[in-house]
Amino acid sequence: MKFVKALASATILAACTFGSASAADLVVGFSQIGSESGWRAAETTLTKQQAEQRGIDLKFADAQQKQENQIKAIRSFIAQGVNAILLAPVVATGWDEVLQEAKDAEIPVILLDRTVDAPKELYLTAVTSDLVHEGNVAGKWLVDTVAGKPCNVVELQGTTGSSPAIDRKKGFEQALAGKDNLKIVRSQTGDFTRTKGKEVMESFLKAEDGGKNICALYAHNDDMAVGAIQAIKEAGLKPGKDILVVSIDAVPDIFQAMAAGEANATVELTPNMAGPAFDVLDTYLKDGKEPAKWIQTESKLYTQADDPMKVYEEKKGLGY
Amino acid sequence: MTSTVRTYLTRLLPQLIALTIILAAISIIFPGFLNLQIQNGRLYGSLIDILNRGAPVVLLAIGMTVVIATKGIDLSVGAVMAICGAVSASLITSGHSLAETLLVTLAVGILCGIWNGILVAVLDIQPIIATLVLMVAGRGIAQLITEGAILTFNDPGLIYIGSGSFAGLPMPVIIWLVFGVLVALVVRQTALGMLVEAVGVNREASTLSGVFTPVLLVAAYVLSGLCAAIAGVIAAADIKGADANNAGLWLELDAILAVVVGGTSLLGGRFSIAASVLGAIIIQSINTGILLSGFPPEFNLIIKAAIIVFILVLQSPRFRAAFQFVSIPRAAGKPTEREAK
Numbered sequence: 212m213k214f215v216k217a218l219a220s221a222t223i224l225a226a227c228t229f230g231s232a233s234a235a236d237l238v239v240g241f242s243q244i245g246s247e248s249g250w251r252a253a254e255t256t257l258t259k260q261q262a263e264q265r266g267i268d269l270k271f272a273d274a275q276q277k278q279e280n281q282i283k284a285i286r287s288f289i290a291q292g293v294n295a296i297l298l299a300p301v302v303a304t305g306w307d308e309v310l311q312e313a314k315d316a317e318i319p320v321i322l323l324d325r326t327v328d329a330p331k332e333l334y335l336t337a338v339t340s341d342l343v344h345e346g347n348v349a350g351k352w353l354v355d356t357v358a359g360k361p362c363n364v365v366e367l368q369g370t371t372g373s374s375p376a377i378d379r380k381k382g383f384e385q386a387l388a389g390k391d392n393l394k395i396v397r398s399q400t401g402d403f404t405r406t407k408g409k410e411v412m413e414s415f416l417k418a419e420d421g422g423k424n425i426c427a428l429y430a431h432n433d434d435m436a437v438g439a440i441q442a443i444k445e446a447g448l449k450p451g452k453d454i455l456v457v458s459i460d461a462v463p464d465i466f467q468a469m470a471a472g473e474a475n476a477t478v479e480l481t482p483n484m485a486g487p488a489f490d491v492l493d494t495y496l497k498d499g500k501e502p503a504k505w506i507q508t509e510s511k512l513y514t515q516a517d518d519p520m521k522v523y524e525e526k527k528g529l530g531y
Numbered sequence: 532m533t534s535t536v537r538t539y540l541t542r543l544l545p546q547l548i549a550l551t552i553i554l555a556a557i558s559i560i561f562p563g564f565l566n567l568q569i570q571n572g573r574l575y576g577s578l579i580d581i582l583n584r585g586a587p588v589v590l591l592a593i594g595m596t597v598v599i600a601t602k603g604i605d606l607s608v609g610a611v612m613a614i615c616g617a618v619s620a621s622l623i624t625s626g627h628s629l630a631e632t633l634l635v636t637l638a639v640g641i642l643c644g645i646w647n648g649i650l651v652a653v654l655d656i657q658p659i660i661a662t663l664v665l666m667v668a669g670r671g672i673a674q675l676i677t678e679g680a681i682l683t684f685n686d687p688g689l690i691y692i693g694s695g696s697f698a699g700l701p702m703p704v705i706i707w708l709v710f711g712v713l714v715a716l717v718v719r720q721t722a723l724g725m726l727v728e729a730v731g732v733n734r735e736a737s738t739l740s741g742v743f744t745p746v747l748l749v750a751a752y753v754l755s756g757l758c759a760a761i762a763g764v765i766a767a768a769d770i771k772g773a774d775a776n777n778a779g780l781w782l783e784l785d786a787i788l789a790v791v792v793g794g795t796s797l798l799g800g801r802f803s804i805a806a807s808v809l810g811a812i813i814i815q816s817i818n819t820g821i822l823l824s825g826f827p828p829e830f831n832l833i834i835k836a837a838i839i840v841f842i843l844v845l846q847s848p849r850f851r852a853a854f855q856f857v858s859i860p861r862a863a864g865k866p867t868e869r870e871a872k
Contacts, residue, residue: 246679248679252680371831372829398828400828400831404774405681405770405772405774405777406766406769406778409770410580410584410818413584414577414822417576417580418561418563434774437770441694464681464683530679530680
């Protein structure tokens with residue numbers, strides 16, 4: 212009974228904020244997966260920054276890679292009567308019950324960066340990037356850059372079987388489809404790590420006539436590209452000139468490489484998922500208009516022309 | 532003298548044959564495999580890559596051999612690599628000199644070894660559990676040091692350890708060659724090696740006959756920790772950064788595999804450091820060969836597993852007994868180990 216009362220008062224409170232239509236009084240709960248990678252640390256930093264800029268009171272909960280912690284956090288957000296919940300789900304399944312509880316309490320839930328296997332009406336929307344599109348952007352850049360000249364491409368794949376590896380490969384191949392001048396001659400997994408990226412690139416260089424046969428490298432993430440760049444340098448070639456380097460993620464270190472002329476392009480997987488989420492939330496709370504169920508973040512292409520050192524300085528402090 | 536050489540060769544024969552077959556097979560699939568050339572004043576070629584990329588596992592295998600000879604096992608070496616890589620990167624970026632950085636890093640490796648050794652020798656915890664503690668916790672410690680990010684550095688001295696070259700060979704190769712020979716000399720030119728074997732075969736009997744087993748056991752884990760520290764520095768220097776999440780990940784398994792491929796029994800007793808080094812090189816040859824072959828990555832692990840199973844079957848006493856008439860002369864140590872079971 213007490214719980215229902217709390218819920219009721221929360222709803223009334225929420226209704227009041229709807230009325231005033233000011234973001235300043237918003238309280239938003241954010242259940243983050245944990246600190247699994249530099250990218251996620253940057254996502255947390257940016258979410259906090261975005262909330263501060265908009266005057267939103269962000270309640271942050273770190274789940275330490277455990278779903279039960281996330282479910283607990285969401286239940287506590289509901290009990291506290293927050294206006295909305297951001298959720299970066301650690302796994303895809305098992306969310307139906309807790310999402311239903313949030314829905315019953317009329318608290319909109321926005322999924323960040325990953326989606327869940329639950330009925331779509333249980334959450335407001337999902338803000339994620341399109342992995343296939345990222346590969347596509349990288350592929351298009353290469354197609355435009357070589358401009359019809361024959362070009363042998365080597366590919367460093369992510370961890371075999373992981374969805375970024377599958378989708379980024381697919382998108383890149385789609386961009387290259389029908390372009391007979393571009394050919395993927397070698398493709399191996401570098402497990403998303405610098406060490407393996409370097410080791411596999413060394414073998415590519417040996418296998419393709421000391422690298423003379425290779426005109427471009429496509430890496431599924433920047434870390435593998437950074438490792439591969441070192442291998443290219445040690446083989447006596449110039450990365451960025453003798454071998455074009457394009458990769459995905461846009462972590463700070465690749466901008467240093469771009470500033471040095473050793474990498475050519477990267478596609479950003481933006482850690483700012485919260486910005487679009489807050490925008491959507493704002494419109495929803497003001498007008499009550501349901502947004503689309505999927506909001507795709509921008510996969511922005513950065514090249515050497517985009518003042519890489521400046522971007523590096525901007526990104527450095529985000530906790531990557 | 533010739534008889535010692537012959538004993539050595541007989542002991543190493545299975546590994547040498549396996550390595551030759553693998554190298555021959557790769558050069559059939561990939562014709563330019565055995566080519567060596569001088570580039571930028573250093574030897575350049577796939578064979579050098581094998582020696583260079585194999586460095587971390589070779590170093591881990593050297594320490595692991597001695598630990599396994601004491602009837603122990605050290606699962607923490609991969610995590611210790613990550614810790615030591617993180618320590619060296621954070622020291623060098625905070626402005627310490629190269630000498631200080633290396634000394635502290637090696638000391639941290641030794642400290643990890645002492646921790647494992649005390650758990651095993653003094654508290655009498657089973658080695659697999661005792662070292663599992665540091666295997667799990669170690670990566671967390673490394674992540675604390677690097678704050679979850681890849682800690683990059685630009686110190687030319689430290690980078691030289693990973694990607695510099697000396698006398699035409701990459702530095703990591705020089706390091707493991709020198710270190711391996713040193714360890715082999717220390718254990719074989721003194722009675723240490725024999726005492727280690729004695730402890731491995733029967734700890735109680737050795738203690739009763741006057742061997743101070745706790746010190747010997749701790750020393751074995753310290754050596755393993757030291758090896759992991761060197762491997763960790765090399766791995767970090769190679770990519771100019773400490774990657775706490777991935778440095779040395781699963782390498783403890785490769786190191787154990789190298790020791791097993793090298794013919795040292797997991798039940799302790801007789802060991803050969805040279806054979807374990809060969810085992811590590813065999814594993815790296817398979818890895819490099821798979822990369823050169825151009826097979827889709829989905830096949831990597833299956834091919835590796837199939838070759839390893841083949842090598843292990845060749846070494847199995849039952850298989851050898853069944854094919855006695857074609858089998859190669861084998862080391863004297865094997866049957867006694869078998870009987871020890």
